[in-house]
Amino acid sequence: xxxxxxxxxxxxxxxxxxxxxxxxxxxxxxxxxxxxxxxxxxxxxxxxxxxxxxxxxxxxxxxxxxxxxxxxxxxxxxxxxxxxxxxxxxxxxxxxxxxxxxxxxxxxxxxxxxxxxxxxxxxxxxxxxxxxxxxxxxxxxxxxxxxxxxxxxxxxxxxxxxxxxxxxxxxxxxxxxxxxxxxxxxxxxxxxxxxxxxxxxxxxxxxxxxxxxxxxxxxxxxxxxxxxxxxxxxxxxxxxxxxxxxxxxxxxxxxxxxxxxxxxxxxxxxxxxxxxxxxxxxxxxxxxxxxxxxxxxxxxxxxxxxxxxxxxxxxx
Amino acid sequence: xxxxxxxxxxxxxxxxxxxxxxxxxxxxxxxxxxxxxxxxxxxxxxxxxxxxxxxxxxxxxxxxxxxxxxxxxxxxxxxxxxxxxxxxxxxxxxxxxxxxxxxxxxxxxxxxxxxxxxxxxxxxxxxxxxxxxxxxxxxxxxxxxxxxxxxxxxxxxxxxxxxxxxxxxxxxxxxxxxxxxxxxxxxxxxxxxxxxxxxxxxxxxxxxxxxxxxxxxxxxxxxxxxxxxxxxxxxxxxxxxxxxxxxxxxxxxxxxxxxxxxxxxxxxxxxxxxxxxxxxxxxxxxxxxxxxxxxxx
Numbered sequence: 009x010x011x012x013x014x015x016x017x018x019x020x021x022x023x024x025x026x027x028x029x030x031x032x033x034x035x036x037x038x039x040x041x042x043x044x045x046x047x048x049x050x051x052x053x054x055x056x057x058x059x060x061x062x063x064x065x066x067x068x069x070x071x072x073x074x075x076x077x078x079x080x081x082x083x084x085x086x087x088x089x090x091x092x093x094x095x096x097x098x099x100x101x102x103x104x105x106x107x108x109x110x111x112x113x114x115x116x117x118x119x120x121x122x123x124x125x126x127x128x129x130x131x132x133x134x135x136x137x138x139x140x141x142x143x144x145x146x147x148x149x150x151x152x153x154x155x156x157x158x159x160x161x162x163x164x165x166x167x168x169x170x171x172x173x174x175x176x177x178x179x180x181x182x183x184x185x186x187x188x189x190x191x192x193x194x195x196x197x198x199x200x201x202x203x204x205x206x207x208x209x210x211x212x213x214x215x216x217x218x219x220x221x222x223x224x225x226x227x228x229x230x231x232x233x234x235x236x237x238x239x240x241x242x243x244x245x246x247x248x249x250x251x252x253x254x255x256x257x258x259x260x261x262x263x264x265x266x267x268x269x270x271x272x273x274x275x276x277x278x279x280x281x282x283x284x285x286x287x288x289x290x291x292x293x294x295x296x297x298x299x300x301x302x303x304x305x306x307x308x309x310x311x312x313x314x315x316x317x318x319x320x321x322x323x324x
Numbered sequence: 325x326x327x328x329x330x331x332x333x334x335x336x337x338x339x340x341x342x343x344x345x346x347x348x349x350x351x352x353x354x355x356x357x358x359x360x361x362x363x364x365x366x367x368x369x370x371x372x373x374x375x376x377x378x379x380x381x382x383x384x385x386x387x388x389x390x391x392x393x394x395x396x397x398x399x400x401x402x403x404x405x406x407x408x409x410x411x412x413x414x415x416x417x418x419x420x421x422x423x424x425x426x427x428x429x430x431x432x433x434x435x436x437x438x439x440x441x442x443x444x445x446x447x448x449x450x451x452x453x454x455x456x457x458x459x460x461x462x463x464x465x466x467x468x469x470x471x472x473x474x475x476x477x478x479x480x481x482x483x484x485x486x487x488x489x490x491x492x493x494x495x496x497x498x499x500x501x502x503x504x505x506x507x508x509x510x511x512x513x514x515x516x517x518x519x520x521x522x523x524x525x526x527x528x529x530x531x532x533x534x535x536x537x538x539x540x541x542x543x544x545x546x547x548x549x550x551x552x553x554x555x556x557x558x559x560x561x562x563x564x565x566x567x568x569x570x571x572x573x574x575x576x577x578x579x580x581x582x583x584x585x586x587x588x589x590x591x592x593x594x595x596x597x598x599x600x601x602x603x604x605x606x607x608x609x610x611x612x613x614x615x616x617x618x619x620x621x
Contacts (some may be wrong), residue, residue: 093457111465
């Protein structure tokens with residue numbers, strides 16, 4: 009099985025509006041795939057459609073090589089953290105997780121063990137017997153994520169899993185999700201590109217109800233092709249620097265400079281872009297001697313996901 | 325479809341009812357309604373008997389409790405003729421003739437009140453879960469059909485418990501307020517009427533949950549359910565009087581079948597129970613058919 013989820017030409021219409029407009033995406037098995045796109049691009053609708061919550065107008069869905077979602081086939085093998093969906097407010101997290109596990113077919117002892125393990129992982133053991141309505145937003149979110157992982161499903165979809173979490177819990181959550189790398193197929197939708205970058209192996213760029221492209225994260229943030237130098241002073245003669253290193257195109261990027269307000273420039277960002285024929289080491293060897301007099305603060309090879317996304321014209 | 329998953333869904337529904345204290349509300353409601361109706365009816369019966377003894381200029385023995393005159397009346401031929409005429413059903417008359425007034429009072433109010441109580445407690449069950457999105461956590465684990473049937477089964481069990489508790493309360497009131505040592509022996513009969521009322525509730529529960537599947541707001545589902553209660557009360561009579569060749573359609577309404585529950589023999593009660601269950605499942609399936617084809621979010 010190469011693709012855990014495969015959708016072809018998926019269309020979902022709400023009146024005249026096409027929430028999905030030929031959404032074709034294959035999610036590689038055992039990958040952690042991030043969905044990136046503007047509000048209304050179709051990420052959540054696609055997840056809801058794959059989960060069987062939303063009926064597609066047309067198109068094909070193949071989940072775990074056994075057709076569209078059907079609880080008789082996929083219960084316990086597929087789960088989702090849906091967006092804006094409340095847990096039963098009067099239930100306690102532990103009971104809730106055990107009941108959900110029982111619905112998936114787990115025996116009582118295994119369901120209890122799985123629930124206790126997840127509650128401990130998400131730092132909720134002391135809240136296990138308190139009703140959901142008494143929990144804070146972040147705690148509820150952790151229970152919601154925990155229910156998605158109960159029974160170790162093969163495919164897990166997470167819609168904004170880290171929103172509303174404090175930095176410590178968000179970090180714990182990232183580590184937990186990363187621990188599933190290679191064990192389950194995980195799809196994450198998030199506007200926090202930093203989180204996608206930290207967690208995902210693949211990224212699908214979504215816009216206007218379609219997937220523009222799906223690529224590996226390393227192909228975006230790979231070390232080849234780009235180096236960002238942070239300097240104390242602005243280089244006065246950029247063409248001369250380019251001449252010292254043929255094949256490299258240099259640009260001064262003031263948008264990345266956090267200290268450029270009120271024209272009081274403390275540092276400058278110089279971006280070097282080059283083709284596959286040049287290596288990072290070769291470019292550094294040629295450029296760094298020229299840049300040292302300007303005061304090199306940092307040298308960061310590669311491109312962030314955010315930069316790649318914004319360059320792709322998806323900024324909204 | 326898996327029976328195990330349906331049962332687990334029913335257990336989930338019961339568990340939710342207990343956690344949300346809805347189970348307690350159901351039990352208390354049935355108990356309070358039983359106590360009030362039984363107490364009120366017996367008081368009314370006592371007043372009627374007092375007036376009757378005054379009109380007939382018959383001295384009622386000192387300390388006599390309510391029910392003595394009514395029990396004696398059953399033995400009067402003119403009274404029997406009167407009741408037979410009022411019922412317009414000699415089979416039902418034969419079955420209830422001579423029964424203790426307390427039993428008949430309980431049977432009357434429990435069958436009368438079960439439809440509105442069932443609608444009041446169940447009509448928002450599915451709608452509120454669909455509206456809040458908590459249904460999504462269920463339907464990735466069970467099919468929508470299993471969720472619907474589990475909800476029906478869980479709610480039916482909850483109503484049964486409520487009715488049995490109500491029967492106990494009503495019997496206790498009857499025991500303390502009515503005359504005759506035979507009142508103590510009425511408990512099994514009252515439990516029997518509770519079970520008959522439960523059979524009636526199966527159809528109304530199907531209607532309540534069926535309606536609930538059409539909405540994403542519990543309040544809207546409640547409102548529509550109350551309107552449907554009025555419609556379902558009026559339409560069978562209308563069909564019987566003005567339906568002409570369509571009068572037979574009255575059997576599609578629970579109130580038409582309800583009369584068979586007044587019988588004592590097994591066959592008509594069992595037939596009525598099966599029919600009421602089928603009606604309930606039909607109403608429920610209409611709601612499910614809509615829900616199964618719509619977006620859950």
